[in-house]
Amino acid sequence: MRRRSEPLFTLGFFVVVASLFPLGLGPEPELLRRIAPGVLWVAALLASMLALGRLFGADYEDGTLEQLALAPAPLVLAVGAKIVAHWLVSGLPLVLVSPLLALQYGLPGDVIAHLMLSLLIGTPVLSLIGAIAAALTIGVRGAGVLVALLALPLYVPTLVFGAGAVDARLAGLSAAPNLALLGACLALAVLFAPLATAAAIRISLE
Amino acid sequence: MLDATDLECLRGTRRLFAGLSFQVAPGECLQVQGSNGSGKTSLLRILCGIARPERGAVRWNGEPIGALGESFRAELAFCGHANALKEELTPVENLLACASLYGVRAAADAVRTALDAFRVLPLEALPVRALSQGQKRRVALARLALCRHRLWLLDEPLAALDADAAETLARLVDAHLAQNGICVLTSHQPVALRARARSLALS
Numbered sequence: 001m002r003r004r005s006e007p008l009f010t011l012g013f014f015v016v017v018a019s020l021f022p023l024g025l026g027p028e029p030e031l032l033r034r035i036a037p038g039v040l041w042v043a044a045l046l047a048s049m050l051a052l053g054r055l056f057g058a059d060y061e062d063g064t065l066e067q068l069a070l071a072p073a074p075l076v077l078a079v080g081a082k083i084v085a086h087w088l089v090s091g092l093p094l095v096l097v098s099p100l101l102a103l104q105y106g107l108p109g110d111v112i113a114h115l116m117l118s119l120l121i122g123t124p125v126l127s128l129i130g131a132i133a134a135a136l137t138i139g140v141r142g143a144g145v146l147v148a149l150l151a152l153p154l155y156v157p158t159l160v161f162g163a164g165a166v167d168a169r170l171a172g173l174s175a176a177p178n179l180a181l182l183g184a185c186l187a188l189a190v191l192f193a194p195l196a197t198a199a200a201i202r203i204s205l206e
Numbered sequence: 207m208l209d210a211t212d213l214e215c216l217r218g219t220r221r222l223f224a225g226l227s228f229q230v231a232p233g234e235c236l237q238v239q240g241s242n243g244s245g246k247t248s249l250l251r252i253l254c255g256i257a258r259p260e261r262g263a264v265r266w267n268g269e270p271i272g273a274l275g276e277s278f279r280a281e282l283a284f285c286g287h288a289n290a291l292k293e294e295l296t297p298v299e300n301l302l303a304c305a306s307l308y309g310v311r312a313a314a315d316a317v318r319t320a321l322d323a324f325r326v327l328p329l330e331a332l333p334v335r336a337l338s339q340g341q342k343r344r345v346a347l348a349r350l351a352l353c354r355h356r357l358w359l360l361d362e363p364l365a366a367l368d369a370d371a372a373e374t375l376a377r378l379v380d381a382h383l384a385q386n387g388i389c390v391l392t393s394h395q396p397v398a399l400r401a402r403a404r405s406l407a408l409s
Contacts, residue, residue, distance in 0.1 A: 063288025070254055071307045072280035206257050 006051060007089040014047035014094050018101040029106050036105035037166035040115060041122075043101075044094045045155055048123055051090040052130045052151065053144050055082065056201065060138045069205055075198040083131045083194065091123030107170070114169040114179075121182045122162040128186075128193035129154045135200035158185055207231055208253070208357060208388055213262035215248050222248055223408055226262070232356075232386040235379060235399060239392070240408030246392035247287065249408070250361050253390060254284045266357070280309070283355040285363060289346035293335040297321055297345040300334060301352055308353045320351040324374055339366040347375055350382070358382060360391040372397070 021039050022032055059065040068078045098119055102112045133150035137143040165178035207229065214224040222245030230236045238246050251257040253264055255271045255278065264271050271278045291300045298317050305312035321327045324344035329337060334345065343366045350358060358379070364372050376398050379389050383401040391397065396405070 061288070062292065063286050063290035064292065066256060066284070066286055066288070067290045067304070067307065069256060070279050070282060070284050072276045072309055073307065074276070 006054065007093060010047050010051050010090045011093045011097060013050055014043050015097065015101065017043040017046065019104065022104050032105045033107060033170065036102065036107055037115065037163045037170065040098060040101060040105070041119075041159055041163040041166070044098070044119060044123065045126060045159055047094060048090050048126045049130060049148060049151060051086065052134045052147050055086050055131060055134045056138050057134075057143065060204075065138070065201065066205060069202060075201065076194050079131065079135075079197045079201065080194045083127050083197070086131070087124050087127040091127050094123060095119045111166060111169045114175050115166045118162045118165040118175070118179060118182060121179065121186055122158050125158045125182070125185050125189045126155060128189035129158075131197045132193055132200060135197045135204060138201065138204035158182065161185065207265075207267055208390070209265040209268070210253065211262055211265070213249070213252060213264070214260040215245055215252060215257075216260045217245070217248065224261075226408075228406060230388050230390060230404075232388055233383050233401070235383055235389040235391070235401060235403040237391055237393060237396060237403050237405045238408060239394070239396075239405055244408040246408060247361055250284070250286075250359050250390065250392060254282060254359050255279070281356040282359065283350055283353060283357070284359045284361075285346060285350070286361050287365075289342050291334045291342055291346060294333055296331055296333055297326060297337075297348075298330045300345065301349055304349050305352055308355075310353045312352055316352060320348040321345065323351055323378070324348045324371060340368060340371065343367055344371050347371075347378070351378055356387055358387065358389040358391070360389065362392055362394075364393050364395060364397065376400075 018040055021035070025031060025035075056065060059068065069075055071078070095116055098115055099112045102115055107115065130147070130151050133147045133154070136150060137146045140146055161178045161182040165175040165182065168178055169175045209229050211227050213226040215222045226249070228236065238249060240246050248257065252259045255264070266274055266278050266281070292303070295303070298314065298321070301317045301320065302312060302314070305317070318327060318330065321330060324347060326341055326344045326348065329341060334342060337345065347363060363375055367375065379391075379397065380400050382389060383399075397403070
């Protein structure tokens with residue numbers, strides 16, 4: 001990690017977007033608390049998408065991706081490692097900073113804990129699904145917009161279950177069903193996303 | 207033994223070449239020549255398995271390379287147009303990363319020897335970003351000496367190299383051929399090899 005600024009972009013974007021809503025909507029504690037789960041989740045989702053263009057783009061331009069595809073080690077492993085690295089710099093910081101932003105919305109302590117938990121399970125799914133979209137758009141002009149168009153519809157279940165878990169907790173209900181479904185999304189994505197990404201890279205390189 | 211039979215390559219709707227067949231035996235070098243856009247790079251990408259030919263097959267020791275998969279790739283070193291160097295890392299870090307990618311346990315000493323052969327050792331502590339185009343190419347080619355692969359596919363290895371580095375490369379290829387290696391390279395000017403080299407002209 002010699003390029004220290006990139007994780008900060010993602011984090012900065014998340015913080016700024018999540019802070020704009022209270023400023024725009026005015027200090028109404030009840031309203032802010034109501035919209036907090038959705039707003040924070042959407043902000044995290046958009047922020048984690050920012051770094052997707054760099055996931056394979058830089059490697060494609062300097063030829064490293066070809067070398068990865070030609071290495072004797074399976075491409076799936078290299079892709080998996082890249083996704084983990086991507087999550088560590090663009091997903092995990094969002095999870096860690098989310099309690100601070102949740103305080104702006106006046107969420108109670110146990111709801112904040114559930115927000116963190118849902119983001120902890122959900123952001124890896126975003127990285128995994130995003131990697132497929134990023135691999136499909138390798139070498140395409142205007143890849144940034146295309147990645148967003150491809151990935152955002154696929155993010156919908158994650159968003160629904162993630163924000164749903166926090167919402168349920170806020171309403172005094174159990175968050176377990178939503179978290180379980182979120183976990184199921186993660187399990188599916190871990191299984192299939194690296195394979196699909198590796199296949200997409202081979203197609204894009206051809 | 208690298209064996210290409212009846213290769214055909216289309217780029218869009220344009221046919222670059224068709225019915226191309228050749229064999230390269232151990233200890234042999236094939237120099238692919240042709241004007242810009244004649245399909246030299248496409249041919250190398252087909253030979254290494256990144257791209258698929260429209261028709262025909264590439265075989266390595268009698269087996270199609272697609273079926274061999276990882277065992278073929280373990281014997282292959284490909285140097286493309288791009289140098290595949292990370293701008294933020296130093297030459298030594300780049301070569302170490304590359305060696306581990308190929309499952310070669312390279313000591314830092316071996317990396318330094320490889321860099322020294324191309325006279326880029328004094329630059330070892332600089333990030334690659336600070337190197338000139340020719341120096342980057344030298345670092346990329348130093349990789350060949352580090353990982354001992356049987357088959358070298360070099361796309362325009364002489365691009366951006368000066369006469370001195372071109373000579374170093376020619377000796378490196380000679381040494382590789384002397385050890386029964388195989389080399390296919392594309393180039394506009396002939397590489398001055400001592401070993402026998404065949405040339406293949408794409409029109």
